[in-house]
Amino acid sequence: MESKGGKKKSSSSSKSLFAPLGYSIEDVRPKGGVKKFRSAAYSNIGSSKAFVMGNPAKPQKWHVYCASAGVQSRDDPVYTVEMCMTGLNREKASVFFKSNSASAAVMTEASGIRKILPNSEICDFDFDPCGYSMNAIEGPAISTLHITPEDGFSYASFEAVGYDPKVVDLSQLVERVLACFRPSEFSIAVHAEINAKTIEQKCALEVNGYSREEGTIEEVGTCDSVFYQKFCKATAGYAASKMTLKCCWKEKEEEKD
Numbered sequence: 001m002e003s004k005g006g007k008k009k010s011s012s013s014s015k016s017l018f019a020p021l022g023y024s025i026e027d028v029r030p031k032g033g034v035k036k037f038r039s040a041a042y043s044n045i046g047s048s049k050a051f052v053m054g055n056p057a058k059p060q061k062w063h064v065y066c067a068s069a070g071v072q073s074r075d076d077p078v079y080t081v082e083m084c085m086t087g088l089n090r091e092k093a094s095v096f097f098k099s100n101s102a103s104a105a106v107m108t109e110a111s112g113i114r115k116i117l118p119n120s121e122i123c124d125f126d127f128d129p130c131g132y133s134m135n136a137i138e139g140p141a142i143s144t145l146h147i148t149p150e151d152g153f154s155y156a157s158f159e160a161v162g163y164d165p166k167v168v169d170l171s172q173l174v175e176r177v178l179a180c181f182r183p184s185e186f187s188i189a190v191h192a193e194i195n196a197k198t199i200e201q202k203c204a205l206e207v208n209g210y211s212r213e214e215g216t217i218e219e220v221g222t223c224d225s226v227f228y229q230k231f232c233k234a235t236a237g238y239a240a241s242k243m244t245l246k247c248c249w250k251e252k253e254e255e256k257d
């Protein structure tokens with residue numbers, strides 16, 4: 001889970017964060033963090049690995065904790081895509097205030113969330129006075145979205161698991177998510193049971209309107225990799241932005257033509 005806005009509760013290793021309104025932001029890390037996870041306390045796990053990705057000099061990083069009962073090798077790797085977005089566009093964020101949208105269903109439509117994975121079945125919820133969460137299912141695949149729209153510490157997270165990259169193009173999926181929020185910064189972490197070279201070939205992104213600040217790949221085991229990329233808005237001209245995928249996620253567009 002990526003560290004995000006809000007005040008650090010203390011200098012303790014738990015790194016629990018509190019947003020200005022006082023609610024606790026989820027922290028799925030084991031208490032004690034990476035060091036504890038690597039320690040004897042977790043030695044009963046078959047195989048485990050914990051590490052932090054991202055620039056050590058920057059506040060936002062990607063904490064990865066992996067545990068497995070044994071080596072897994074799959075012909076059809078499961079892809080997990082996680083996006084963390086901060087600095088949401090104010091107009092886009094305003095949709096997630098009850099004063100502007102009558103219901104969660106209205107937010108789902110007005111924001112463009114309905115178009116992200118249009119065939120998914122969405123269960124959405126609107127918080128009072130603002131905020132939005134949804135969980136969605138589509139056959140064996142799931143997705144989830146959580147939005148904190150308050151200006152000054154706005155944040156949205158998106159996660160999709162189990163979508164076939166040959167069916168759902170990664171670059172287009174990311175573009176649809178970004179269109180809902182126009183964040184000033186975002187990161188994307190992709191995990192799959194493929195090696196580092198393959199995940200880089202399939203998942204390296206170039207996003208017009210954004211500059212890629214970081215790109216790191218870690219192999220978790222013999223056949224698992226995590227690819228973390230961080231982007232910052234390059235110009236104000238998001239409207240003109242267009243995304244291309246450097247090395248394609250699914251077969252090249254030409255094959256469709």
Ligand SMILES: C[S@@+](CC[C@H](N)C(=O)[O-])C[C@H]1O[C@@H](n2cnc3c(N)ncnc32)[C@H](O)[C@@H]1O
Pocket residue numbers: 021023024025026127128129130131132133146147148149150
């Ligand atoms: C969508 S919830 C999701 C929180 C989640 N822990 C996360 O990881 O982001 C956050 C938004 O709902 C609002 N909210 C209102 N009541 C809340 C509550 N009881 N608990 C959490 N968030 C609440 C917050 O102000 C914020 O805008």
